[in-house]
Amino acid sequence: MFSNTPPWPLRLHLIGASIKVNYEPIPPAAPQAHYPLSFAQRRLWVVAQRESSAQPFNGLDVYRLEGILNPAALSSAFMTLLERHESLRTVFVMSGGEPVQRILEVSDTGFSISYEDISDLPDRETQLSRFMQQLQERPFVLSEGPLLRVSLLRQSSTQHMLLLSIHHIISDEWSMQIMVRELLSLYNAYSDGLSSPLSPLRIHYKDYSEWQRNTIGAGQFDTDRKYWLSRLSGDLPVLALIPDHTRPSVPSYRGDQLQFIIESTISSSFRTYLDSRGATLFMGLLTVVKTLLYRYTGQQDLIIGTPVAGREHPDLEDQIGYYLNTLALRSYPSGEDSFNTYLSQIKSVSLEGFAHQGYPFDHLVEELGVGADLSRNPLFDVAIILQNIDVNHGHSLHMHGISVTAEHPELHISKGDLRFQFVEQDGNISGSIEYNTDLYRKERIEDMIQHFSSVMKAVVEDPEIILRKISYTGLIDDQHIQQQYAGFTTDLNTEY
Template identity: 35%
Template sequence: EHHEHTAIPALEKRAHYPLSSVQKRLYIQHQMEGAELSYNMSGLMILIGELDRDRFEAALRGLIGRHEILRTAFEMVDGEPAQVIYPEVDFALEYWQADEEKARELAEGFVRVFELDRPPLLRVGLIGLERNRHILMFDIHHLVSDGVSTGILIDDLLRMYTGENLQPLRIQYKDFAAWQQSEAQSERLKKQEAYWLDVLDGELPQLELPTDFARPPVRSYEGDVLDFAIEGRQSEALQQIADANGATLYMVMLAAYTVLLHKYSGQEDIIVGTPVSGRTHADTEPLIGMFVNTLAIRNYPSGDKMFLTYLEEIKETMLGAYENQDYPFEELVEKVQAARNLSRHPIFDSVFVMETREDRISRFGELTVEPYIEARTVAKFDLTLEVTHEEEGMSGHFEYATKLFTRNMIDNFAEDFLTILSKICEQPHVLLKDLALNGSPEQEEDLLEAIDIVF
């Protein structure tokens, strides 16, 4: 949704520039103990075909020349972090030749801590497995990139590798960061602020899921992932529920997820975080940078509501949130968070993400691209559910904090989530309290009550 019609102005050259709201938060979080690697965005893919290494490295240098954010350092200026843009930076493509086993070792060691004052906050590596088979490794700091940026980065790189001349960019990320904090924007954001302060009025609920281990005093970023699949027939049925109720599949899945959290926590006031691309201004479309904003979605899943009634509420909530999606989450935290709790994330501990799998790259010029599966060990939140909409159905995965949950517990979550989905497909009018699950504590309470009655 593009609200803006006035162009973002290009700034005159300066020694340093302000950080955007989200960069300020990431900069602070990067300094926290244990968080050093949790904002590295890394990816691996296998390239099949003849790769011209010199041309590839030249394209990477061209990419760094094109996007100032890839030549940006984060330095303290008068006690505040600032962006400093270098005209040139040292960059070399890292290269090894190795067999599959050694390659796995190299890939595991490739993601390393970035020094924020030494650009580029990007490293790229190639492992030659055979003459026409390479593993391409990317590691980039979230301060200078996001999910959409990764697509732009690969696209620009491919076009440069194949010799295309790209139109120069009219503005750069630093222009967006300054514009975001301009007076005209402040006026607009004041109205959005009022919306969010109303949504998050009163005491904010803390999600209390049953955990296998006591919560550590300082939040840990150690994590793991559990994958599961939602079959095509069920995906279609869920899409039909969305269509019949003027909602989106995202809204149906968020409703189901918050019902799961309600069943496990017994709570009827639950806040879940959800990311939005943050690119509501058309001028930001070709830029690499960190634009993502996070919305705090407050839900009220109580047992006596019908699922469809609850879905209608979520629809209204999401429409309001989208209309006010430019208000930076960081500023919201400062306004509403009473006490900072180092063992939790501000405002919410659980996140829901839904993506469409159109963006998987399968060709790079003459080369074929295949995914390279690697283990992930970072969890930024207690629990994140990520659902990907694919041609033949949906795939889901839970990213979870291993200092709180065992894999067995997350297995229960996944099973029960699938149970909720199949029950709402069969009976969309079901009352939330009548959705019976296998592993949730609510069932045990019902059982205990039944035992009390017997004796």
């Protein structure tokens, strides 16, 4: 729902890092009328106040159910989830001039499943697409809730579509995986006349947000804080990639996504090469993307963002809530460096960044004093995501007597300028570029995909090639494209 393929595995193993911490349980917060927001929630709340569009904040998961459905068991399963996870019955109100969390009783949430019978409608698939789009675009009222909406569309006696719409301030993709897994477990138990098979939760999101603020205030993350403030010191680069259209003063989040597949021989050779360098696939893909941006712009200072699960504390693995954190990975390409050299730099940057992932990105943005430019994301315009597990597919989606298939509707949104998304399955690398259609034309992104593939092919053939000599068009001279793409050139006007 947060992208067209679930990024469940945003764990440290994406870059091969292993961080061991001394386990200290997160303590339950003292009972009170309301609780502080986490740093990530606060920034999202602030952005939501100034945005008229619901699109960047609403997620949508869609599942096709084929078989005889037990609606009563499904309803009971959802009500149990609301009782079990306080975040699903949280609203955000003002107290003393500050936004706070308020936990409602289940009976006060107003939650219920919306049932729609579309079996008699002509062109049901078109009607279904329209319904999904309307649900995704319908704004939530943070101060009222509920911030989870569930719709069940009946297509026939044995065919239903289950739609889950949720505001990001109470959920992330990891959370949705937990929700669906527990939902199916509860449904199966209730269909068989059994009680809930789930063990009670020891803590909830409010406990995390209180713990986060207390630990930050006590200086327990000072090492991480000092690392990021040092890493992001000085003049911060703004990507000098000229868009096809004038950048709006306020982002609309209108977007699209183009898919691509890397040739299997290149995928295999690239993987073998990375293994020989002691680098992970994430490191390699990040280096290729940054090399392409360098070749476009000539900039010798680049920042790309990547999301992490934000659940390095063991107590958070089974929680539903907005835990997602972001790393701003800064590196310094040089035209005289070989790809091997630049990969080594990216490897170090990645390992260091993930080793210091505990510090909240949103708090870091405030401390750096960036984010005043409302037309773009703070710190970076380009993000990269590697997804290598898809847990909500196949045998993991099991409902008694029902075949469950996860659908991935096209939502036509983009949360930033450019998002490079990759997945590895059976040794093959595929990907997509999510792009802001207010900035870029489809043809430009199609070219970008070809250029990315050309860079990967070039470095597989010769990892010692220096960056300024990597051709992304397959031509000897790429400068005619560079002049169109770059806002300035500092390292490109070198004789080939």
